[in-house]
Amino acid sequence: MTLADKLKQIVPNDRISTNETVRLNHSKDESFHAASLPDVVVFPRNKEEIVAIIRFANEHKIPVTPFGVGSGLEGAAIPLKGGISLDFQEMNKIIEINPDDFLVRVQPGVTRLQLNKELGKYGLFFPVDPGADATLGGMASTNASGTTTVRYGAMKDNVRDLEIVLSDGRVIRTGGKAKKSSSGYNLTELFVGSEGTLGIFTEITLQVHGISEVIIAARAVFPSVNQAIQAAIALLNVGVPIARVELVEGETIQYMNKVYGTTYSEGASLFLEYHGSKGSVESDVQLTKEIFNEFDCYEFEFETDSLGRAKLWEVRHNSLYALIHENPGKQVMNTDVCVPLSNLADAVEYTRKCIDESGLQGDIIGHIGDGNFHAGVLIDTDDPLDMERANQFNEKIVHYALACGGTCTGEHGVGLGKKKYQLLQHGEALDVMKDIKKVLDPKCILNPGKIFE
Structure with a gap:
């Protein structure tokens, strides 16, 4: 009996695939790392199915690699040792929105844009923005951040609780609804960023935020990259609560203009965004202008309507693809x-x-x-x-x-590309990480070959 046949006793036949094209699509991500085919792709729909899959895999020492949408850039979702690719596209339900507590509970296959579309009905949004429309499970697994981190933090700052299936099939919760706790070890932050090597996420509770009264985006252009960076640091030093501040080199602006039809000045640029009340944003913008003038800023343009802002950030997020396109x-x-x-x-x-x-x-x-x-x-x-x-x-x-x-x-994240630097960065602390891995996944079935061997 094949691996797929055995898994069909756990998950219905129509959610198990050994099709070559399906396996190929789960053999790689957006990185340059070499593809590696899984033996089978499984599409679970609930926690109970995942528990059964993991218990089966643990008993037979079969590798299991979680897969969101494959937007990672260091190979974390590549099934290096074959086995089961666990695709979460069927686990894409927003389970609960709690506006009073600024919390939302989701399954791991929910994507960032899907969540924000629903949160908008409540005047709320989830701020972590890595650019890609990644799944929230994938974002939590790599501790994703992005353009809004300067104000709202990374995933670890916005994950309140996790429901996790461990390698032996046990199900644990790592946090709760309260904003803070001094009880026990901080397991939530241990699992956020663990890249699927310690457990499989089945539910994620996230902190969300109110949508600001005023949102303004802007571009500031400088004679040099150094002046742009120094201007941004000066802005932070005076306490302007900037929501985004992104550096884009002049050469990259040239690609953007050519591919996306924009007419941005082709100098070292800062892309910025302000969130707040009308009065606070106006004050922040005025102070920004004064600071930037000290660093020879020669152009400061605003995007005040939603379409203009969306275009600005779409171009910024897709700058990599402009380079590839050319x-x-x-x-x-x-x-x-x-x-x-x-x-x-x-x-x-x-x-x-x-x-x-x-x-x-x-x-x-x-x-x-x-x-x-x-x-x-x-x-x-x-x-x-x-x-x-x-x-x-x-x-x-x-x-x-x-x-x-x-x-x-x-x-x-570490994935495949940054494994060789882990000892240099962490020293003896890397041995502690390996000890944790051995305790939580003694048979090494969970995303083996990632972070360290």
């Missing part, structure tokens, strides 16, 4: 690091130097309000020289980030 046949090694704000300007300048010296074409995008930036270089994955150059480039900026007290990944 270079057909190439892929992007898109890496991210996060450094202390005091090191940010030097780190970005160093990264641009490394890109230029590599001989590869690339761009830099930064969530600079929290010191996180992304560097993407175009590569031909079939060209060993391209791959060597890209890996050397990645190595340089990771070592630079770690040397100044930063991290090898600010939001993409």
